[in-house]
């Protein structure tokens with residue numbers, strides 16, 4: 001049996017799972033994830049995390065607890081800088097994540113930790129991170145290099161697939177890795193191409209990937225909208241070259257990687273004539289998100305564009321979210337006919 005490396009199904013899972021799954025599998029490990037978020041994971045996370053942490057960080061703790069007795073290692077990348085601009089980084093909770101986990105949770109298997117830091121490591125930062133991981137795991141250089149190449153190629157294929165098929169990362173992961181049979185093939189083939197009848201709304205759901213794609217904490221907002229015949233658009237469906245053009249709208253880029261993407265994507269969606277409104281999903285207790293939400297809200301206000309903010313914390317009830325979204329949908333449909 002190959003040794004198992006565990007990867008929590010939250011935070012960077014939604015953006016980097018294909019990369020790391022390919023890399024570690026090529027090196028001969030079994031790369032496993034925790035289960036999708038559930039009540040137990042959330043409650044365990046809340047118990048073990050400092051009280052003022054945001055819900056995604058509490059969840060991360062819960063996912064680590066879910067994995068800790070089932071794997072030989074837990075993989076926690078330290079996200080520092082992956083953008084061209086050196087000042088763009090990740091929030092302090094991402095920067096200190098491996099340390100926070102070590103300090104809060106006891107009896108952990110070894111944590112595989114590596115910094116993704118383009119600012120200090122240069123353009124080859126990802127290769128250097130993989131080389132370091134290979135060294136920690138005692139793998140020969142050649143094998144690590146081949147695994148790295150394969151992983152980077154697959155990650156690119158995955159990202160292109162999201163853009164071309166207009167699907168979410170969760171659906172693409174199901175398609176490539178989880179063998180979900182015909183159900184997922186139907187989703188891929190359908191993409192976002194619902195029939196364009198009059199009642200068919202287009203809504204952009206913006207927010208950090210670990211919030212909007214975690215169906216438990218977000219009250220499964222994406223599927224909820226789809227069941228009401230709404231086409232859902234998210235930032236991963238926009239080509240990154242197009243997304244970056246919207247950076248020029250602000251005098252300066254924000255300091256945080258995901259925050260920039262959310263703001264640029266919102267600016268893009270506001271300009272698309274077929275988009276009826278934007279829902280911003282934010283985390284209670286998130287400093288960067290408070291600013292992102294305000295920027296998007298102000299832009300929507302100026303352009304008279306429908307906007308709804310949903311703030312989530314561990315006490316947010318599904319009923320409250322659902323009621324607000326239903327009201328938003330009704331308002332958009334009314335606006336179309338008015």
Ligand code: SF4
Nearest residue numbers: 054056091093283286
């Ligand atoms: S960016 Fe906000 S939501 Fe994300 S980890 Fe940091 S504080 Fe939490």
